[in-house]
Every structure is written in structure tokens, then in C-alpha cells.
Amino acid sequence: MPITRTNTLLPPEAEAPQVRLGTLVNLRWLAILGQSVTVLISSVLLDLEFELGLCALVIGTGAVANLAIEAFRPGNARLSVRSAMMFLLFDLVQLSAMLFLTGGLNNPFALLFLAPVTISATALSLRATMTLGAVGIALITLLAGYHLPLRLSDGQILELPQLQLVGFWLAIVIGMVFLAGFAYRLTLETERMSNALLATQTALAREQKLHDLGGVVAAAAHELGTPLATIKLVSAELADELADHPDLRADADLIRSQADRCRDILRSMGRAGKSDHQMRSAPLEELIREAADPHSNRGIIIHSTWNALEGADPRMPTLNRLPEVIHGLRNLIQNAVDFAKTEVWIDGRWSDDTLIIRVIDDGPGYPPEVLHRLGDPFLRSRRRKGYVGMGLGLFIAKTLLERTGATLSFANGSSVGRQPPATRGGAIAETVWARASLEVTDRAVLGENTPITD
Structure with a gap:
């Protein structure tokens, strides 16, 4: 596969x-x-x-x-x-x-x-x-x-x-x-x-831009919510009033001041916007959903599960939203969706020291002749006729995820020690981190959003 x-x-x-x-x-x-x-x-x-x-x-x-x-x-x-x-x-x-x-x-x-x-x-x-x-x-x-x-x-x-x-x-x-x-x-x-x-x-730069854009959208919604709501409320009140009503002058002044405030906020966001502190981290569940979202409408059912391993703290860990992690996982999921028959499973597991994400499909599995070389660039398999892949997706995923301290391994369902259910006997891509390398432990104070200068 x-x-x-x-x-x-x-x-x-x-x-x-x-x-x-x-x-x-x-x-x-x-x-x-x-x-x-x-x-x-x-x-x-x-x-x-x-x-x-x-x-x-x-x-x-x-x-x-x-x-x-x-x-x-x-x-x-x-x-x-x-x-x-x-x-x-x-x-x-x-x-x-x-x-x-x-x-x-x-x-x-x-x-x-x-x-x-x-x-x-x-x-x-x-x-x-x-x-x-x-x-x-x-x-x-x-x-x-x-x-x-x-x-x-x-x-x-x-x-x-x-x-x-x-x-x-x-x-x-x-x-x-x-x-x-x-x-x-x-x-x-x-x-x-x-x-x-x-x-x-190139892929990492693109993911970084998307990551920053997400911060811009969140910051805009957060910062502009109050003044825009005020404008909407005052506009509704003005519509109910007569044009020559004396109280409208005060309301008009208020609309003007709120419009000025919107202008000031947009100006402070600059050309690239602000980095929203709330966008810098997310629970494991949300991180997996974000990585899988672009492939959710491709006709393959994607199942996501997450739970603590035996003896671990059952609370879901909150992780840094690193572009390398999101894009790397997205490539692994894309690879699974490309070869799956009907279903893909994404399993998130954690212990007190380790974080594990497995991507499994119900496809034919990795070709045995290239299994030990997965992660090398421009890798071709003659087993899949009509498929023109060159292995760059897995190489990019491996390179980006290893940059964050992860260890990747690839296997087929029939070759792993713990046999999965029959329908999950396709290809398995497992990513393992030391939990401390990704987890966010101090979220007490978010602080003010800061302008993005890059």
C-alpha cells in the first residue's frame, strides 16, 4: 500500500x-x-x-x-x-x-x-x-x-x-x-x-501560513465581537426610531465611536494579523480532528478514538499546535485514505510519559518489498499499477514529525504482535512522542494577543 x-x-x-x-x-x-x-x-x-x-x-x-x-x-x-x-x-x-x-x-x-x-x-x-x-x-x-x-x-x-x-x-x-x-x-x-x-x-511553510491564518481569524472574531454586536444593537434601535428623534444623536455618536474602534483594531492587527494565544495549543482530540478534516469528505469513513492507557491520568493532554505535527499527521492520514477500502482509524493513546497516535486503514497494506524503506523520498512500488506516487508524502511526514521529537514506525496489520481486528489489517503508521515534548502544562495566563511580524 x-x-x-x-x-x-x-x-x-x-x-x-x-x-x-x-x-x-x-x-x-x-x-x-x-x-x-x-x-x-x-x-x-x-x-x-x-x-x-x-x-x-x-x-x-x-x-x-x-x-x-x-x-x-x-x-x-x-x-x-x-x-x-x-x-x-x-x-x-x-x-x-x-x-x-x-x-x-x-x-x-x-x-x-x-x-x-x-x-x-x-x-x-x-x-x-x-x-x-x-x-x-x-x-x-x-x-x-x-x-x-x-x-x-x-x-x-x-x-x-x-x-x-x-x-x-x-x-x-x-x-x-x-x-x-x-x-x-x-x-x-x-x-x-x-x-x-x-x-x-515548502509544505511546512504552507502549514505555518495556515496556522497563522487560523490565529488571525480567531483574533478577529474575539477582538471585533463586542463592537460589532454593539453596532448591530444600536442599528436595530435606530431603525425603530423616527429620523428626527433627539435621542438618535447620541446613538449615532455611539455608532461612530464603535466604527472607529473597529478601524483601530484592524489597524493593530496589521497585514498579517495577531497570533491568538488560544490557537497555540489544543487538546489531543482537536489536534487529530484538525489533521483529518481535509480528508473527511473523500468517501472514506474516518474513525477517531482517544483514551488513556492503563494507569495513566484519564484527563486528555493539551498539546502545542505545531505546524509540523498537524501537517505530518495530515500526510499520514491522506496516505491511509488513498489506499483504504472503506474505513480509516486514528487512535490516540497516552500514558504518563508517552503519547501515541496510530493511523490504520483497511486497505491491502504496505508492499513488503518497500516496507523497510518507507520514509525515503522518491520511493516507488511496482505492485500498485496505475499509481504514480513517489513517496514524498511519507518522507515529508517522517521529516516533520521527527523534527518534533517523534519516532515513526510502519507495519502491516498481519505483522504486528497485537493483531488488530480483521477489518483493521491494512497498513499501520505509528507515531510516538515523549509526552513532555508536546504537552502544554502552564495555561494559567494567556496574556494579550501579540502582532505577527513575519
């Missing part, structure tokens, strides 16, 4: 990543510098014989290409996936030309084939990385058999034994596949988590 339906963000692989041109240009300059130093050291200090002029030409080609790019494109330009892939493909070909002139696969610097493919895995799409990897494997295979020999000063050819040459080729290919796969997976997970956290922050 529950992999929450949320289309807030697309997974990163569905988007077209873009790479900063300046980054690739700087990496190429670094490669050119390394090639130049290596060629000079090999020729002057190690006294190796190879086509020095052609090597200089290949290195110069890379430098000219970089200079041309810098002349016609700003460094902060963003390349499309295709353009970035062509950029790295040029680097692969240039590296292959250098290795062709300096011993091919017998040159230990053939390991540098790993670099362009790994860079592609961290910045480009999977298709572009696979294309560069296939080209790299093809080029390194050709270099194993076709290359100019690398000679010592006495004419001896530096050449690996056949078995070592095959082993070196295999090591490069395996390293290329492994590093590219690892880098791509790590980058993908990082982007997914970043996008999921952004969705969480």
Missing part, C-alpha cells in the same frame, strides 16, 4: 541537468597542464622516445579548443546534456590520441579514461554516461592493439606481457563501470534528498 501520491517535484532523472561551462573548461586546463608536465618529464628526465612533436600538437589542439570556447562563450554559461557530453567526448578522443602516441594501453596513464566518464556520471544523464562509457571502452580496446610504441633511449620497447595487458584492460573497464555507477547513484540520491527536503520546507 502506502506510497504517498505527491507530484510536488519530479525525480532528478526526469529533469534535464545543466552543467556550468566554466567547470568543464577549468578541468580541461588542468588536464592539459598535467599532460604537458608529464610529456616534458618523460622526454627530458626519463629519456623516453616518442613522437614529441605530435604530442605537442595534440595538447595544443586541446588548448586551442579551450581558448576558442572561452572567447565565444561566457564561463557562467550552462550547457545542455548533449553539449556537455560532446565536450567530454572531445576530451576522451584527445586523451586517446595522446595514448596512441605514447604506448597505448602499455602507458599507465590510460587510467585517466576513468575521469571523463566519472564526471559525466556526476553531472549528466544516465544515457549520456552510458554513451561516454561505451565510447571509452571501445577506444581503450583499440588502443590495446593499435598504438605507437614507447621506447627507452637504447631502443627497447616498453610493453606489458599479454596477460598483464588483458588484466590492465579489464581493470580499467571494471573501474570505469564501477566508479561511474557509484558516482551516478550517489549524485542521484543527493539530488533526490535535496528536492525532497525542499518539498518538506
Whole structure:
């Protein structure tokens, strides 16, 4: 069951990543510098014989290409996936030309084939990385058999034994596949988590605005109740009086003064209003009802129960109305309603030290293959065909609720130790708090409402 339906963000692989041109240009300059130093050291200090002029030409080609790019494109330009892939493909070909002139696969610097493919895995799409990897494997295979020999000063050819040459080729290919796969997976997970956290922050900001709006409405009703009632009363009296009655003047003055008072109150509330102290806390019952309310008219029956565990104080605890708690519980309830057949149960329980809220449905339960991964972002299940959820709902709920000190656990009705009734054998989402982390213990003095400045 529950992999929450949320289309807030697309997974990163569905988007077209873009790479900063300046980054690739700087990496190429670094490669050119390394090639130049290596060629000079090999020729002057190690006294190796190879086509020095052609090597200089290949290195110069890379430098000219970089200079041309810098002349016609700003460094902060963003390349499309295709353009970035062509950029790295040029680097692969240039590296292959250098290795062709300096011993091919017998040159230990053939390991540098790993670099362009790994860079592609961290910045480009999977298709572009696979294309560069296939080209790299093809080029390194050709270099194993076709290359100019690398000679010592006495004419001896530096050449690996056949078995070592095959082993070196295999090591490069395996390293290329492994590093590219690892880098791509790590980058993908990082982007997914970043996008999921952004969705969480957006959801929390929205819930905070709704929370503040609730305070505004409560403050307006509380503050404006008396003057508006007075205006209504005086207006009714005036309607019964004649227009030229002398007592109406006093009533008219009263209406004017009350209207002025309404104006002053509205002005004091400001653009965002006041934070009503009575809205900062609510009984557990009201908190659960508020979280479930948006899903009460979706054709699923929602049952809410609350009671103390054995030996606990039977009085219902009063809790802080934290936006994180309300939105997190709302996501868990939405998830249950999405997959329920006909009914959802929300059970609130408390002891002297612990507060527990369980959300249970009569649906098919969580898919076993993803049960241990629930709460991860962009989680998909192939069991539910036609359902396009990405797991963001549960991730947001888990992130927000854990921020308040809660511990979340997920199970199916058939897997928990205390078997629920048969109709409640679907998915179970349990949230547990230390009671002291949410409970409001001092409500003696509410004080005056204070303006909201954010």
C-alpha cells in the first residue's frame, strides 16, 4: 500500500541537468597542464622516445579548443546534456590520441579514461554516461592493439606481457563501470534528498501560513465581537426610531465611536494579523480532528478514538499546535485514505510519559518489498499499477514529525504482535512522542494577543 501520491517535484532523472561551462573548461586546463608536465618529464628526465612533436600538437589542439570556447562563450554559461557530453567526448578522443602516441594501453596513464566518464556520471544523464562509457571502452580496446610504441633511449620497447595487458584492460573497464555507477547513484540520491527536503520546507511553510491564518481569524472574531454586536444593537434601535428623534444623536455618536474602534483594531492587527494565544495549543482530540478534516469528505469513513492507557491520568493532554505535527499527521492520514477500502482509524493513546497516535486503514497494506524503506523520498512500488506516487508524502511526514521529537514506525496489520481486528489489517503508521515534548502544562495566563511580524 502506502506510497504517498505527491507530484510536488519530479525525480532528478526526469529533469534535464545543466552543467556550468566554466567547470568543464577549468578541468580541461588542468588536464592539459598535467599532460604537458608529464610529456616534458618523460622526454627530458626519463629519456623516453616518442613522437614529441605530435604530442605537442595534440595538447595544443586541446588548448586551442579551450581558448576558442572561452572567447565565444561566457564561463557562467550552462550547457545542455548533449553539449556537455560532446565536450567530454572531445576530451576522451584527445586523451586517446595522446595514448596512441605514447604506448597505448602499455602507458599507465590510460587510467585517466576513468575521469571523463566519472564526471559525466556526476553531472549528466544516465544515457549520456552510458554513451561516454561505451565510447571509452571501445577506444581503450583499440588502443590495446593499435598504438605507437614507447621506447627507452637504447631502443627497447616498453610493453606489458599479454596477460598483464588483458588484466590492465579489464581493470580499467571494471573501474570505469564501477566508479561511474557509484558516482551516478550517489549524485542521484543527493539530488533526490535535496528536492525532497525542499518539498518538506515548502509544505511546512504552507502549514505555518495556515496556522497563522487560523490565529488571525480567531483574533478577529474575539477582538471585533463586542463592537460589532454593539453596532448591530444600536442599528436595530435606530431603525425603530423616527429620523428626527433627539435621542438618535447620541446613538449615532455611539455608532461612530464603535466604527472607529473597529478601524483601530484592524489597524493593530496589521497585514498579517495577531497570533491568538488560544490557537497555540489544543487538546489531543482537536489536534487529530484538525489533521483529518481535509480528508473527511473523500468517501472514506474516518474513525477517531482517544483514551488513556492503563494507569495513566484519564484527563486528555493539551498539546502545542505545531505546524509540523498537524501537517505530518495530515500526510499520514491522506496516505491511509488513498489506499483504504472503506474505513480509516486514528487512535490516540497516552500514558504518563508517552503519547501515541496510530493511523490504520483497511486497505491491502504496505508492499513488503518497500516496507523497510518507507520514509525515503522518491520511493516507488511496482505492485500498485496505475499509481504514480513517489513517496514524498511519507518522507515529508517522517521529516516533520521527527523534527518534533517523534519516532515513526510502519507495519502491516498481519505483522504486528497485537493483531488488530480483521477489518483493521491494512497498513499501520505509528507515531510516538515523549509526552513532555508536546504537552502544554502552564495555561494559567494567556496574556494579550501579540502582532505577527513575519
